[in-house]
Every structure is written in structure tokens, then in C-alpha cells.
Amino acid sequence: MLLVYNAQLRHGIVLAPMSGYTDWPMRILCRRYGAELAYTEMISAEGLVMSTRNTLKLLEHPKEDRPLVAQIFTSSPEFGALAAEMIENQGFDGIDINMGCPVRKVVRKGAGAALMRDPRKALKIVKAVMSKVQLPVSVKIRAGWDAGSINAPEMAEILSSFGISAIIIHPRTRVEMYTAGSRWDLIGEVKRRTSIPVIASGDIRTQEDVKRVKQIGADGIMLGRVAIGRPWIFREILGHGPPGPLEVRDVMLEHLDMLCMTYGERRGMLRMRKYVSMYIKGFPGASMFRKKVNSIDNAAFLRDSIHQFFLGQA
Numbered sequence: 001m002l003l004v005y006n007a008q009l010r011h012g013i014v015l016a017p018m019s020g021y022t023d024w025p026m027r028i029l030c031r032r033y034g035a036e037l038a039y040t041e042m043i044s045a046e047g048l049v050m051s052t053r054n055t056l057k058l059l060e061h062p063k064e065d066r067p068l069v070a071q072i073f074t075s076s077p078e079f080g081a082l083a084a085e086m087i088e089n090q091g092f093d094g095i096d097i098n099m100g101c102p103v104r105k106v107v108r109k110g111a112g113a114a115l116m117r118d119p120r121k122a123l124k125i126v127k128a129v130m131s132k133v134q135l136p137v138s139v140k141i142r143a144g145w146d147a148g149s150i151n152a153p154e155m156a157e158i159l160s161s162f163g164i165s166a167i168i169i170h171p172r173t174r175v176e177m178y179t180a181g182s183r184w185d186l187i188g189e190v191k192r193r194t195s196i197p198v199i200a201s202g203d204i205r206t207q208e209d210v211k212r213v214k215q216i217g218a219d220g221i222m223l224g225r226v227a228i229g230r231p232w233i234f235r236e237i238l239g240h241g242p243p244g245p246l247e248v249r250d251v252m253l254e255h256l257d258m259l260c261m262t263y264g265e266r267r268g269m270l271r272m273r274k275y276v277s278m279y280i281k282g283f284p285g286a287s288m289f290r291k292k293v294n295s296i297d298n299a300a301f302l303r304d305s306i307h308q309f310f311l312g313q314a
């Protein structure tokens, strides 16, 4: 049992925040297969305070999409605090502060993984956010900026001494982006330096990986890329078999419907394209179908094509 963000988790396997992917439709599907907690895509604190339409949309979620943590990114304690206030009464179970995003646009402004190089600023943001809300606050960090400045254990110790509720570690450096393997050994070091729950992220794909990372010291396990177009990975990791073709088809159709409901038919269909190629991976004819889907430009035709594709697979 893991108590985090005031939520009781039985196995502690959760869905990672992924910009461009983990909107409520993906979260709902992953929860159905066993994800016990989920995060929004990262949300710009500045965008939230300015109430830009696309940013506000990231907060939307149905009632059953809980427990749910809103993740913000910023380099400003003031904007962080204002954004946290806006999030407080909107049906969330916690706020996570992103200190791991490696994308140039984000780090150039001093946010995301840039905060790994600026622990004082990181701490100011954490304090400002915590001073404004009752919600539990966590921080998601990387290993460090580069191989020569690995400081995740120190960061975890400093931040946790100020009362954050959990630390999430993706043990790669900013410079490594998503290449190189995750440095799982760092998870143990982070755990030894803090007394709060540690959630591990990075290359965890199988039951064996989960076992190993828990042995190293993780309290919770975060699945990211492996869950894109594969929401049943949670069920598989919990010991069940993979879905048959008809179950895959039905999940795809439901996913498309939810995306169309959220973004409208056209944007929903466009957003579905990137999941389709992951859903159909490994099926005969997948590469032809992938090409076809990229030229489809209406949701009804995409629905029909998914039906057709699976007629030959049963």
C-alpha cells in the first residue's frame, strides 16, 4: 500500500505525464486497465494565469479521472503560486512541479530541467506553491543537467526537507534527453536521502522491470511511452495476458470517440493518428495501414478504416 497525494494506492503503478498524449481520454483508458494515479500533461503556469484557451483545456477532466495530479512548469515562484491557486479547487489531488523537461523552449526560459542547475530557484518555486495551497505538492526531477553534474539525490534531500509529498525521478540527465538508458541506481540514492515516497520513471516496461526498480528502492512506478497505444500494459504488468484483436479495435474506436468529444471531430481525428501507429504495432499490414491513416482526414472514415483493418485480424 502506498499513500501519496492523500490517495491510497494498492500497487503504486501510475501513468506518467506526457505532453501531447496524456489528456483525459488516454488517462481514462489507462485507469481502466489498472493505472492507479495519473498526471496531466505539463501546464505552463504563465499560460494558466493568462487563461489562454489551450492551457485551460489541459485542466479539463471528467469526474472519474481521479486521483489526478496537475503538473505545472515555470521559472517564476510568483506565477507558480498563482497557477497553484487556480488549480486548487478544480478537482485535483495534487500539484506536481516539472523540473525535468529537457525541451529547449522550456529550459531556455529557466523552467523544467533548467531548475536542476538552479536549486535555489527550484526551492523558491516549491515554497511559493506550497504557501498558497492545501493540496499535496510533488516535484519531478531528472538525474541532473549533464553527466558531470548529477545532483538528483541532493535535490531530493533539499526539496523534501521543505515538506513536499513525493519526489518523482526520471534518472537521465537533461543532456541525455531520451537517449541512453535510465540510471536506475540513482533511484536508490534518492530514496536513501529522503523519507517521502519516491516514484520512479524511465524505461520501466515489464513486470521484471517493476520488480527490479522496486528492489532498488522505488515506492511507486511510473509508466510513460510504453502506455501510448497500449493502455493494457498496466493489466499486463499486473500479470494478465495481452488483449486480442477485437479488444484492441474496441479500445481504438472508443479512444477516437473520446478524442473527438474533447477536441472536435477534425482535431480529435488528427490527434488519434499518433496513437494509431502504436495501437497496431505488430499486426500484419500495420505499416500499410499507418500510411493510409496519415492520409485520412475525417473521423468517420478513420472509424470505418479501423473496422476494416480488424476484419482481417480476428
Ligand SMILES: Cc1cc2nc3c(=O)[nH]c(=O)nc-3n(C[C@H](O)[C@H](O)[C@H](O)COP(=O)(O)O)c2cc1C
Pocket (backbone or CB within 6 Å): 016, 017, 018, 019, 020, 021, 040, 041, 042, 071, 098, 100, 101, 140, 170, 201, 202, 203, 204, 222, 223, 224, 225, 226
Ligand atoms: C512525448 C513525451 C512527452 C513528455 N511530457 C512530459 C511532461 O509533460 N511532463 C513530465 O514531467 N515528463 C514528460 N515526459 C517524460 C515522461 O514523463 C517520462 O519521465 C519519460 O518518458 C521516461 O519514462 P518512459 O521511459 O516510461 O517513457 C514526456 C515524455 C515523452 C516521451
